[in-house]
Amino acid sequence: MSYKPFPELTKADESKVSELLSQWSLANGLVMYPPNFKTYSAAIAPTTLFPTPFPRSAFQNAVDVQQSFNELYTNLVANHKEWLIEVITQLSQHDVGFTGKLFEAYNKAVEESPNKELVQPLSLGVFRNDFMIDNQEASSTPGIKQIEFNTVSVSFGALSTKVGQLHNYLNKFGVYGKNYYSNDELPISTSIDELADSLAEADSHYKKQQSVDDSIILFIVQPNERNCFDQRHIEYSLINNHSIKSVRLTLEEIESQVEVRNSDQKLFIKATSEEVSVVYFRSGYGPSDYDLNPELTWNARVILEKSAAIKCPSLLTQLSGSKKIQQILTKKEIVKKILPSITEEDLSKLLSTFVAIYPLDDTEEGKLAKKLAFEHPERFVLKPQREGGGNNIYKANIPGFLKSIDEKEWDAYILMELINPPTHKNKLIRNDEIYNEDIVSELGIFGTILFDEQKGGIISNKNAGFLLRSKFSSSDEGGVAAGFGCVDNVYLY
Amino acid sequence: MSYKPFPELTKADESKVSELLSQWSLANGLVMYPPNFKTYSAAIAPTTLFPTPFPRSAFQNAVDVQQSFNELYTNLVANHKEWLIEVITQLSQHDVGFTGKLFEAYNKAVEESPNKELVQPLSLGVFRNDFMIDNQEASSTPGIKQIEFNTVSVSFGALSTKVGQLHNYLNKFGVYGKNYYSNDELPISTSIDELADSLAEADSHYKKQQSVDDSIILFIVQPNERNCFDQRHIEYSLINNHSIKSVRLTLEEIESQVEVRNSDQKLFIKATSEEVSVVYFRSGYGPSDYDLNPELTWNARVILEKSAAIKCPSLLTQLSGSKKIQQILTKKEIVKKILPSITEEDLSKLLSTFVAIYPLDDTEEGKLAKKLAFEHPERFVLKPQREGGGNNIYKANIPGFLKSIDEKEWDAYILMELINPPTHKNKLIRNDEIYNEDIVSELGIFGTILFDEQKGGIISNKNAGFLLRSKFSSSDEGGVAAGFGCVDNVYLY
Numbered sequence: 001m002s003y004k005p006f007p008e009l010t011k012a013d014e015s016k017v018s019e020l021l022s023q024w025s026l027a028n029g030l031v032m033y034p035p036n037f038k039t040y041s042a043a044i045a046p047t048t049l050f051p052t053p054f055p056r057s058a059f060q061n062a063v064d065v066q067q068s069f070n071e072l073y074t075n076l077v078a079n080h081k082e083w084l085i086e087v088i089t090q091l092s093q094h095d096v097g098f099t100g101k102l103f104e105a106y107n108k109a110v111e112e113s114p115n116k117e118l119v120q121p122l123s124l125g126v127f128r129n130d131f132m133i134d135n136q137e138a139s140s141t142p143g144i145k146q147i148e149f150n151t152v153s154v155s156f157g158a159l160s161t162k163v164g165q166l167h168n169y170l171n172k173f174g175v176y177g178k179n180y181y182s183n184d185e186l187p188i189s190t191s192i193d194e195l196a197d198s199l200a201e202a203d204s205h206y207k208k209q210q211s212v213d214d215s216i217i218l219f220i221v222q223p224n225e226r227n228c229f230d231q232r233h234i235e236y237s238l239i240n241n242h243s244i245k246s247v248r249l250t251l252e253e254i255e256s257q258v259e260v261r262n263s264d265q266k267l268f269i270k271a272t273s274e275e276v277s278v279v280y281f282r283s284g285y286g287p288s289d290y291d292l293n294p295e296l297t298w299n300a301r302v303i304l305e306k307s308a309a310i311k312c313p314s315l316l317t318q319l320s321g322s323k324k325i326q327q328i329l330t331k332k333e334i335v336k337k338i339l340p341s342i343t344e345e346d347l348s349k350l351l352s353t354f355v356a357i358y359p360l361d362d363t364e365e366g367k368l369a370k371k372l373a374f375e376h377p378e379r380f381v382l383k384p385q386r387e388g389g390g391n392n393i394y395k396a397n398i399p400g401f402l403k404s405i406d407e408k409e410w411d412a413y414i415l416m417e418l419i420n421p422p423t424h425k426n427k428l429i430r431n432d433e434i435y436n437e438d439i440v441s442e443l444g445i446f447g448t449i450l451f452d453e454q455k456g457g458i459i460s461n462k463n464a465g466f467l468l469r470s471k472f473s474s475s476d477e478g479g480v481a482a483g484f485g486c487v488d489n490v491y492l493y
Numbered sequence: 494m495s496y497k498p499f500p501e502l503t504k505a506d507e508s509k510v511s512e513l514l515s516q517w518s519l520a521n522g523l524v525m526y527p528p529n530f531k532t533y534s535a536a537i538a539p540t541t542l543f544p545t546p547f548p549r550s551a552f553q554n555a556v557d558v559q560q561s562f563n564e565l566y567t568n569l570v571a572n573h574k575e576w577l578i579e580v581i582t583q584l585s586q587h588d589v590g591f592t593g594k595l596f597e598a599y600n601k602a603v604e605e606s607p608n609k610e611l612v613q614p615l616s617l618g619v620f621r622n623d624f625m626i627d628n629q630e631a632s633s634t635p636g637i638k639q640i641e642f643n644t645v646s647v648s649f650g651a652l653s654t655k656v657g658q659l660h661n662y663l664n665k666f667g668v669y670g671k672n673y674y675s676n677d678e679l680p681i682s683t684s685i686d687e688l689a690d691s692l693a694e695a696d697s698h699y700k701k702q703q704s705v706d707d708s709i710i711l712f713i714v715q716p717n718e719r720n721c722f723d724q725r726h727i728e729y730s731l732i733n734n735h736s737i738k739s740v741r742l743t744l745e746e747i748e749s750q751v752e753v754r755n756s757d758q759k760l761f762i763k764a765t766s767e768e769v770s771v772v773y774f775r776s777g778y779g780p781s782d783y784d785l786n787p788e789l790t791w792n793a794r795v796i797l798e799k800s801a802a803i804k805c806p807s808l809l810t811q812l813s814g815s816k817k818i819q820q821i822l823t824k825k826e827i828v829k830k831i832l833p834s835i836t837e838e839d840l841s842k843l844l845s846t847f848v849a850i851y852p853l854d855d856t857e858e859g860k861l862a863k864k865l866a867f868e869h870p871e872r873f874v875l876k877p878q879r880e881g882g883g884n885n886i887y888k889a890n891i892p893g894f895l896k897s898i899d900e901k902e903w904d905a906y907i908l909m910e911l912i913n914p915p916t917h918k919n920k921l922i923r924n925d926e927i928y929n930e931d932i933v934s935e936l937g938i939f940g941t942i943l944f945d946e947q948k949g950g951i952i953s954n955k956n957a958g959f960l961l962r963s964k965f966s967s968s969d970e971g972g973v974a975a976g977f978g979c980v981d982n983v984y985l986y
């Protein structure tokens with residue numbers, strides 16, 4: 001299959017388009033706070049000028065497997081808890097500082113709960129499954145390969161809707177040429193409303209369960225969040241479409257600002273006595289969210305976990321997103337065990353998205369991996385149990401890095417085959433600069449699932465839009481917030 | 494009638510609300526460029542924290558008279574052209590530099606047109622009728638009194654919709670207290686879509702008239718417009734709701750960027766050959782729009798006026814918005830002459846919005862006015878033939894000012910009774926500062942009218958939302974763009 005080239009613009013057109021793009025972004029909330037920001041002023045989010053070609057079949061595959069993946073992770077948490085805990089226990093020994101702390105918070109919450117069981121069985125997953133196209137399968141149609149499965153604080157859902165609207169506006173406005181893309185070629189991610197819908201659905205189940213009429217959703221956020229508009233759009237959708245109010249607190253503020261009722265562990269905002277139905281974490285996914293005040297912030301996690309509010313995600317769900325779990329889940333027999341009723345077709349679709357991921361332990365597989373890491377480091381990326389970008393070790397840096405740490409610690413890492421995505425010469429806009437560079441893109445598929453973490457059982461399992469992020473192909477990492485990449489949209493071909 | 498007090502907030506609440514307000518504004522395009530801006534970054538528009546109480550009956554009166562006013566001004570232009578031209582001819586002698594130049598451009602366009610008649614009979618008016626509540630009528634319900642009737646470049650229509658949505662969001666979010674205002678008390682101005690609708694309607698008539706399928710709307714804008722988002726939202730509504738594209742050019746760019754076809758005076762964008770159906774002026778209303786390059790910019794007005802595109806507004810319609818005309822139109826017999834079929838009820842509604850406005854000429858009325866200006870200057874404001882704010886002379890400054898100029902020039906001014914609006918202690922937000930001050934408010938009612946300027950006849954005559962602007966009661970002028978005031982919304986009581 002072939003695709004149209006990027007539209008051609010003269011330098012003069014380019015500066016006009018850059019103005020159109022900037023003003024659309026500022027008028028429609030495709031914005032972020034710049035570093036050292038003032039609350040009253042925002043800047044455009046880095047985006048591409050054009051949508052990036054993406055094979056339609058690969059896109060569709062990624063969409064199609066989402067609900068299986070949602071179920072895979074939540075079944076693991078709900079129906080294979082002992083085994084999950086076993087893996088996490090081991091992992092905690094290697095990664096005491098973070099995985100260990102998350103697990104400790106979980107154990108403490110369970111320990112301190114009546115009958116040693118968390119009072120709220122329901123759990124909400126808002127996930128993002130990240131993929132790249134792998135060019136190596138030159139034979140058939142280009143396939144998607146999973147980068148990682150995110151189970152906590154997945155971001156850019158709202159900006160994905162906005163950038164889709166932006167590219168559609170530019171297309172409709174004739175900036176790319178007269179009807180350069182058809183509507184069908186430029187889908188717009190529905191994430192803003194669908195992410196809000198999932199929170200609203202959890203809220204509604206909470207209301208029924210607790211027989212209450214009024215509740216709010218608590219967003220746990222980072223202090224001075226530059227990407228707060230990505231969260232705010234979800235809040236606006238909640239209030240506009242569902243009349244549900246939200247409150248934002250940092251982990252540090254929890255202890256002083258919330259109140260948990262003794263009798264039933266219900267969570268309230270102290271100042272207003274508003275009852276919290278859902279705690280939605282947009283913070284707490286990495287060590288730096290706890291560094292400033294570890295005691296207060298880790299205690300906040302325990303308070304929230306014990307409470308009757310539905311967590312998005314629960315600590316166990318967050319932990320299920322470890323890179324180590326991702327490695328284990330690449331095995332067919334394990335997937336089958338966790339998804340006993342999956343059809344062969346869905347199973348092979350799901351498995352087809354995996355590249356090889358190796359442990360660095362003393363198993364046969366681990367030994368092979370250790371060899372590969374030193375003999376062919378250029379084929380791999382080494383990942384610790386971390387989220388948020390900037391933690392991976394790439395290619396030639398792997399041997400040196402491994403040698404620099406004790407071999408006993410290698411177990412805390414996974415060795416993942418590198419995916420070789422196609423490059424495209426799109427234009428990236430950051431502030432008033434336009435970069436014309438080779439880029440590579442990462443597709444994220446959002447999924448939401450409301451489930452019973454104690455008895456098992458899925459209440460609702462849905463897709464929730466998508467995200468395309470692009471970065472210079474010369475850079476290894478692709479975080480938009482970290483400043484390496486930008487939000488993009490697919491042009492499906 | 495009485496109204497609820499403003500909601501009470503603690504200082505801590507206030508800073509939370511200020512953050513909510515800022516982030517909503519930045520996420521939803523209630524923004525402006527700050528001075529010395531970069532294209533990629535915008536700041537919140539100055540707004541009030543709360544909606545300002547406004548008597549419902551007065552609001553309704555202002556809404557009710559709009560279509561009569563639309564018709565009054567366009568009938569004047571279409572059916573009483575000679576008389577209008579007579580007044581403007583006189584005015585031009587006093588105000589050579591601006592009224593004179595506008596009139597000269599009109600004459601030149603007519604002169605250079607085939608058969609000395611402009612080729613496009615249709616004309617679009619996008620008006621804003623500005624009022625204040627007058628407190629002096631202590632007897633009855635507080636009435637609205639007209640400040641001025643704007644016939645060119647009326648602004649803040651889009652931001653009026655946005656600030657209405659902002660206050661509704663804050664209200665729904667419980668910031669003001671639980672259901673502090675009912676929906677019915679907090680109307681949202683429909684200006685964005687209705688202003689766009691009027692441009693789209695003109696475009697559609699142009700298409701029929703010229704038998705073309707494709708046309709665009711040309712926005713004439715100021716270079717480096719800080720308030721461009723107020724215009725952009727209308728452009729987005731045009732493209733989203735009507736699939737009509739718009740192009741923005743400054744007056745200076747016209748000569749080099751457009752092309753007029755000799756045969757039928759059709760207007761095209763040179764680079765793209767796009768046909769222009771409507772020229773919408775958001776610039777050209779004041780001398781400073783022409784100062785930088787008078788030859789090029791005045792010539793641009795002539796080029797556009799002669800063209801087959803529908804002007805919004807035509808030069809005559811713009812000129813009909815002179816303060817002098819406003820003064821003349823306060824006379825009942827004149828209004829009746831221009832609106833022969835107006836009902837007594839509508840007529841008295843319309844007349845009830847006028848305060849006394851005097852000429853400063855040699856008529857009996859003018860002589861009285863000259864006396865009043867020196868004996869009771871504190872009751873008056875002196876206005877030149879200008880738009881855009883910052884030109885008026887208030888109260889005690891009037892005698893000194895009049896003495897400083899030749900008495901022959903006084904004719905170029907009108908002397909208007911001051912309206913005494915009620916004050917309210919609302920909170921104004923500018924950047925990160927909150928001012929808790931006495932404010933006064935000015936209500937603008939938008940109206941749109943498509944009419945035949947040559948044969949008379951109205952094609953469509955509509956209301957198009959409203960605007961409330963508030964300013965410190967201590968400041969005489971109230972321009973938001975000029976930095977004195979802010980956009981507000983009514984709380985109807």
Ligand SMILES: Nc1ncnc2c1ncn2[C@@H]1O[C@H](COP(=O)(O)OP(=O)(O)OP(=O)(O)O)[C@@H](O)[C@H]1O
Pocket residue numbers: 130147148150381383386387388389390391392416417418419420442476477478479
């Ligand atoms: N197997 C791979 N092949 C090619 N590139 C990869 C691979 N794994 C990761 N990357 C690149 O490194 C980036 C970061 O990796 P990953 O997403 O696993 O880390 P993370 O710390 O969980 O980041 P985040 O949660 O912020 O997305 C990816 O976005 C991708 O650009």
Ligand SMILES: Nc1ncnc2c1ncn2[C@@H]1O[C@H](COP(=O)(O)OP(=O)(O)OP(=O)(O)O)[C@@H](O)[C@H]1O
Pocket residue numbers: 623640641643874876879880881882883884885909910911912913935969970971972
């Ligand atoms: N009769 C009046 N009584 C009280 N205040 C007045 C009166 N006339 C004008 N003002 C105040 O002065 C401001 C400017 O007056 P006006 O709108 O007539 O001038 P302008 O130059 O046409 O301004 P713009 O077109 O920018 O609104 C008004 O917004 C109002 O605040």
Ligand SMILES: [Mg+2]
Pocket residue numbers: 130147148
């Ligand atoms: Mg990632």
Ligand SMILES: [Mg+2]
Pocket residue numbers: 148149150386387388389
């Ligand atoms: Mg991740």
Ligand SMILES: [Mg+2]
Pocket residue numbers: 623640641
């Ligand atoms: Mg005015």
Ligand SMILES: [Mg+2]
Pocket residue numbers: 641642643879880881882
């Ligand atoms: Mg005016």
